[in-house]
Amino acid sequence: MRIDRRTLGFAPTGFGYVMLNTKYKYNRRSTRLPYYDYSKAGYYFVTICTYGRFHLFGEIVEDEMILNDAGEMLQHWHKKLEDKFSHIHNHEMVIMPNHIHFIIEITESVGANPSVHPPHPNGTSEGALGRVIQWFKTMSTNAYIKMVKENIVPPFEKRIWQRNYHEHVIRNDTDYLRVAEYTLNNPLTWEEDIFA
Numbered sequence: 001m002r003i004d005r006r007t008l009g010f011a012p013t014g015f016g017y018v019m020l021n022t023k024y025k026y027n028r029r030s031t032r033l034p035y036y037d038y039s040k041a042g043y044y045f046v047t048i049c050t051y052g053r054f055h056l057f058g059e060i061v062e063d064e065m066i067l068n069d070a071g072e073m074l075q076h077w078h079k080k081l082e083d084k085f086s087h088i089h090n091h092e093m094v095i096m097p098n099h100i101h102f103i104i105e106i107t108e109s110v111g112a113n114p115s116v117h118p119p120h121p122n123g124t125s126e127g128a129l130g131r132v133i134q135w136f137k138t139m140s141t142n143a144y145i146k147m148v149k150e151n152i153v154p155p156f157e158k159r160i161w162q163r164n165y166h167e168h169v170i171r172n173d174t175d176y177l178r179v180a181e182y183t184l185n186n187p188l189t190w191e192e193d194i195f196a
Contacts, residue, residue: 033169039110039128043091043170045179046133047101051159055097056144060190070144070153071095077140078102085132092183096190101183103170104132129167137161 038044050056057071067075074095081088087110093102110127141160147153170176186193 036169037109037128038130038167039106041106041109043103043105043176044129045101045103045168045170045183046129047099047166048133048137049099049162049166051162052157053098054156056153056156056160057095057097057100059097060187063188063190065094065096065187067095068153069147073143073147074100074140077136077143080139081132081136084135085127087127088132092180094183094186096186096193101186103176103179103183104129133165137165 057074058065058067060066065071078090078093078095078100081104082090087106087108089105089107091103091105093100106127106129137160144153144156144160148155168179170179
């Protein structure tokens with residue numbers, strides 16, 4: 001089926017299409033599973049990338065990630081997730097020059113009783129995965145800004161993190177082992193990494 005771009009607010013030009021209607025300019029497609037409750041107990045694989053994929057957290061030397069001060073700060077805030085959220089348990093994690101991968105376990109479902117108050121469609125109820133990631137990004141951004149002001153790390157452009165994050169709901173033991181191996185071996189495959 002061919003899509004008529006004019007119905008989506010685009011007009012043809014000699015160089016392609018130009019957006020006419022800004023209504024669609026910020027209409028980003030969510031990567032979340034529709035109708036999935038992200039406050040539900042389970043294992044989640046999360047990837048958060050830096051804005052512009054800038055290398056802010058260290059470098060890969062001989063297949064090993066060498067954290068700089070900003071990378072060590074990220075490690076600190078990752079550990080703090082368990083202190084802030086009592087229903088969270090951290091599993092495998094790796095910090096790369098421009099992103100972080102980790103497996104997080106929500107040990108018990110959180111949020112309101114769905115029969116009384118249905119969960120927010122994006123799973124952003126208190127303690128849901130989205131709130132956990134939001135807190136991590138906020139705390140690490142604030143810490144990075146403080147480090148910039150103290151001339152410990154270089155300044156950044158616009159923001160530290162990309163607007164969103166990647167997640168994968170881990171379905172079973174085989175999936176967990178595959179994702180855990182990928183996470184721990186990420187520095188070995190840096191040259192082929194899609195986030196590099």
